[in-house]
Amino acid sequence: MTASVQDRIIAIIAEQAVLDPEQVLPGSSLEDLGIDSLGLVESIFAIEEAFDITVPFNANDPQQSEFDISSVAAIARAVEKLIADQKG
Amino acid sequence: MRRVVITGAGTINALGHTVSETFEAFREGRCGIGELNIRDVERLSIRIGGQVLDYDPEAHFNRQQIALYDRFTQFTLLAARQAIEQSGLNFDGTLGYDSGVVLGTAAGGTTTWDENYRAVYEEGKNRVHPFVVPKLMNSAAASHVSMEWNLRGPAFTVSTACASSNHAMGQAFQMVRSGMCKAMVTGGSEAMLCFGGIKAWEGLRVMSRDACRPFSANRNGMVQGEGAGVFVFEDYDHARARGAEMLAEVIGFAMSSDASDIVMPSQQGAERAITGALRDARLNPEDVGYINAHGTGTAANDKTESAAVAHAFGHHADRLMMSSTKSMHGHLIGGTGAVELLACIMALKDGVIAPTIGYEEHDPECALDVVPNVAREAKVDVCLSNAFAFGGLNAVIALRRAA
Numbered sequence: 120m121t122a123s124v125q126d127r128i129i130a131i132i133a134e135q136a137v138l139d140p141e142q143v144l145p146g147s148s149l150e151d152l153g154i155d156s157l158g159l160v161e162s163i164f165a166i167e168e169a170f171d172i173t174v175p176f177n178a179n180d181p182q183q184s185e186f187d188i189s190s191v192a193a194i195a196r197a198v199e200k201l202i203a204d205q206k207g
Numbered sequence: 208m209r210r211v212v213i214t215g216a217g218t219i220n221a222l223g224h225t226v227s228e229t230f231e232a233f234r235e236g237r238c239g240i241g242e243l244n245i246r247d248v249e250r251l252s253i254r255i256g257g258q259v260l261d262y263d264p265e266a267h268f269n270r271q272q273i274a275l276y277d278r279f280t281q282f283t284l285l286a287a288r289q290a291i292e293q294s295g296l297n298f299d300g301t302l303g304y305d306s307g308v309v310l311g312t313a314a315g316g317t318t319t320w321d322e323n324y325r326a327v328y329e330e331g332k333n334r335v336h337p338f339v340v341p342k343l344m345n346s347a348a349a350s351h352v353s354m355e356w357n358l359r360g361p362a363f364t365v366s367t368a369c370a371s372s373n374h375a376m377g378q379a380f381q382m383v384r385s386g387m388c389k390a391m392v393t394g395g396s397e398a399m400l401c402f403g404g405i406k407a408w409e410g411l412r413v414m415s416r417d418a419c420r421p422f423s424a425n426r427n428g429m430v431q432g433e434g435a436g437v438f439v440f441e442d443y444d445h446a447r448a449r450g451a452e453m454l455a456e457v458i459g460f461a462m463s464s465d466a467s468d469i470v471m472p473s474q475q476g477a478e479r480a481i482t483g484a485l486r487d488a489r490l491n492p493e494d495v496g497y498i499n500a501h502g503t504g505t506a507a508n509d510k511t512e513s514a515a516v517a518h519a520f521g522h523h524a525d526r527l528m529m530s531s532t533k534s535m536h537g538h539l540i541g542g543t544g545a546v547e548l549l550a551c552i553m554a555l556k557d558g559v560i561a562p563t564i565g566y567e568e569h570d571p572e573c574a575l576d577v578v579p580n581v582a583r584e585a586k587v588d589v590c591l592s593n594a595f596a597f598g599g600l601n602a603v604i605a606l607r608r609a610a
Contacts (some may be wrong), residue, residue: 156470156471157469157470160411160412163412164410173252176412176429177412177413177415177428178412178413178428178506179413179415179427179428179505179506179507180412180427180506199598
């Protein structure tokens with residue numbers, strides 16, 4: 120069985136935050152996990168590479184980007200949508 | 208200490224191939240940013256830039272020269288020729304031993320790297336042109352300028368990312384001021400509007416897809432430009448004795464390091480460079496009428512720079528003008544401070560302040576007079592030019608109207 124999108128996102132974020140995957144909860148925000156602006160850009164890149172998708176994200180205004188980064192679960196939902204849109 | 212004046216200026220950038228064309232664009236608030244016309248642009252997500260258009264290397268250089276001159280070197284040589292011709296200096300005699308060249312570039316021969324990586328990786332070739340190394344090295348432009356005009360004193364290249372030109376001009380200023388040199392050719396150049404040069408910037412997610420709107424609340428990133436700006440910095444007495452036209456006087460310079468982050472700017476670091484330049488030039492804050500901002504159009508730079516200026520100048524911050532000409536010519540990275548110094552010279556010499564174009568919405572975090580959209584006539588005695596580079600390397604130059 121392949122890992123769910125959310126599990127793979129958790130693994131990527133855990134690696135970036137230098138945490139165990141168990142410590143990364145669906146409701147966690149990236150700030151909660153100690154990920155700064157550079158870490159965020161690196162996480163987005165890792166997600167794009169892992170899922171072979173393009174994430175619309177501009178570091179000048181992360182909140183206004185079309186991509187919801189408010190929590191781990193929100194990122195997973197946004198990635199699922201991008202996968203459906205870009206690979207469906 | 209010696210006084211230092213600028214007796215020659217030259218440029219090629221997205222706004223024009225000469226200083227007068229660039230001044231005209233500044234006065235008109237014309238935008239030089241447009242759709243990029245480069246190989247593989249369809250594989251880029253950022254497709255705009257301040258490109259030098261209508262440029263044919265063969266109109267200026269022969270085949271042997273083109274084999275040795277990367278685009279950044281070509282731009283440098285064209286700008287240097289204008290500057291040296293305007294200065295009227297001839298370095299063939301002993302003056303050549305008392306003069307040198309210090310230039311800034313962040314990336315040097317990017318186009319040469321790009322083309323030759325394509326050849327060996329993409330096309331699978333196992334042989335490259337013999338001059339790849341002398342063409343791409345960051346110091347190539349400084350060497351070619353020294354050879355072309357017999358500059359036999361200090362010659363080197365400074366590379367401090369987006370502050371390269373300001374750091375270079377600061378070195379040149381100090382060499383003339385200390386009496387070490389009679390004249391210095393200085394400024395900087397960048398030519399990284401090629402596939403690899405833009406792809407690298409794209410990765411950082413700080414680029415705008417539509418426009419550079421410094422200090423505007425709806426700004427969404429920087430836009431790359433290309434080109435060169437080159438000046439002749441000369442000992443005041445030397446210039447005066449020969450009756451040279453003085454474009455402006457260089458009166459102060461300061462640098463600082465944030466020592467904190469490889470991309471995020473620091474208000475304190477920027478402020479220390481600004482106040483350092485005022486101190487070096489023996490100025491009071493009230494003396495400054497115009498600041499050419501670093502003003503990249505990113506969320507982080509513009510609010511940090513505005514805060515630094517507000518704090519450094521106190522009440523006077525509300526009375527001075529500060530604009531970012533990157534809105535017109537784009538961000539020339541290592542060459543940017545040199546092209547932007549032209550806006551300071553125009554302010555001092557012609558009494559016209561270049562605007563910040565593309566300005567649409569007030570941002571309370573950038574609440575200074577940014578000369579929005581339209582150039583303004585104003586008598587200005589002293590200007591600063593800011594450069595705050597990635598990695599927290601800051602350099603600020605102070606100029607005064609030539610007396």
